[in-house]
Amino acid sequence: xxxxxxxxxxxxxxxxxxxxxxxGRSPEERIQRVFGGQVAAQALVAAGRTVPDQRDVHSLHAYxxxxxxxxxxxxxxxxxxxxGRSFTTRRVQAIQHGKAIFTMSVSFHIAxxxxxxxxxxxxxxxxxxxxxxxxxxxRAVVGDNPEWRDWLSKPRAVDARYVNALTWEAQKDPSLIxxxxxxxxxxxxxxxxxxxxHVVLAAYASDFTLVDTVLLAHGLAWGASNVTGASLDHAMxxxxxxxxxxxxxxxxxxxxxxHARGLAQGQMFTAAGDLAVSVVQECMIRVSG
Numbered sequence: 001x002x003x004x005x006x007x008x009x010x011x012x013x014x015x016x017x018x019x020x021x022x023x024g025r026s027p028e029e030r031i032q033r034v035f036g037g038q039v040a041a042q043a044l045v046a047a048g049r050t051v052p053d054q055r056d057v058h059s060l061h062a063y064x065x066x067x068x069x070x071x072x073x074x075x076x077x078x079x080x081x082x083x084g085r086s087f088t089t090r091r092v093q094a095i096q097h098g099k100a101i102f103t104m105s106v107s108f109h110i111a112x113x114x115x116x117x118x119x120x121x122x123x124x125x126x127x128x129x130x131x132x133x134x135x136x137x138x139r140a141v142v143g144d145n146p147e148w149r150d151w152l153s154k155p156r157a158v159d160a161r162y163v164n165a166l167t168w169e170a171q172k173d174p175s176l177i178x179x180x181x182x183x184x185x186x187x188x189x190x191x192x193x194x195x196x197x198h199v200v201l202a203a204y205a206s207d208f209t210l211v212d213t214v215l216l217a218h219g220l221a222w223g224a225s226n227v228t229g230a231s232l233d234h235a236m237x238x239x240x241x242x243x244x245x246x247x248x249x250x251x252x253x254x255x256x257x258x259h260a261r262g263l264a265q266g267q268m269f270t271a272a273g274d275l276a277v278s279v280v281q282e283c284m285i286r287v288s289g
Contacts, residue, residue: 001189002155020078022046026070034068036231037207046076047090047106048196055108062104062234122269128184131161141168167221181213181252191245210281213252214262226288242276
């Protein structure tokens with residue numbers, strides 16, 4: 001297990017300071033705001049700590065309200081909305097400086113039998129082992145740029161293999177512009193057989209590339225002086241148990257953008273082609289000049 005993944009797992013080990021109150025921290029690195037996937041994952045951990053093990057997360061709906069401050073802890077208040085015979089509902093509020101920065105509603109469900117179908121088909125994609133890791137792709141784009149050197153040399157918790165162009169590649173070559181963005185990802189370590197942990201780590205990874213999918217449709221890229229963006233809301237539905245220490249194909253597309261907002265949606269498939277997770281996010285995209 002590399003140091004980056006160990007750091008993520010440490011971030012998810014929240015401190016319980018009251019029955020329904022938890023405290024989380026952010027990585028000790030110089031960032032302007034807390035990564036949205038981190039807040040969502042920590043909120044999901046807080047909710048899960050108040051629910052019996054026999055109930056799996058089946059959906060979450062979240063809003064990013066204010067940028068998180070990485071210099072101070074985040075307090076997560078869990079409201080036990082309902083404990084039914086089959087479903088459990090929780091509401092989580094993340095607080096910093098006395099104000100809410102994030103809210104999430106989460107629903108848990110016991111395992112039940114029922115009708116089954118899957119209309120979604122996993123898109124064709126090369127074997128992930130044949131694709132270059134993200135860092136190699138980025139080094140080919142930026143070269144030995146000292147502004148990127150340290151960041152690209154750091155280990156990453158998630159091994160991401162892009163099927164489509166990176167936004168930075170499409171910015172240089174408009175022929176690569178596309179509203180579709182597929183990425184293989186996995187956490188490169190043997191993780192415990194804890195269903196909540198795999199769901200939480202999927203939520204953490206889900207926020208990495210959705211805004212990129214909107215940018216890719218326009219040939220825009222992070223780092224350009226005229227582009228700013230942020231996640232606004234985020235929804236996920238978990239259809240089956242799965243593992244994130246095995247390859248998952250995250251097939252994403254952006255069906256619409258306008259009014260300084262963009263919509264992105266994604267589906268996570270196991271390597272066997274089973275639909276495991278559905279994701280929808282709206283983001284803010286502002287382009288000046």
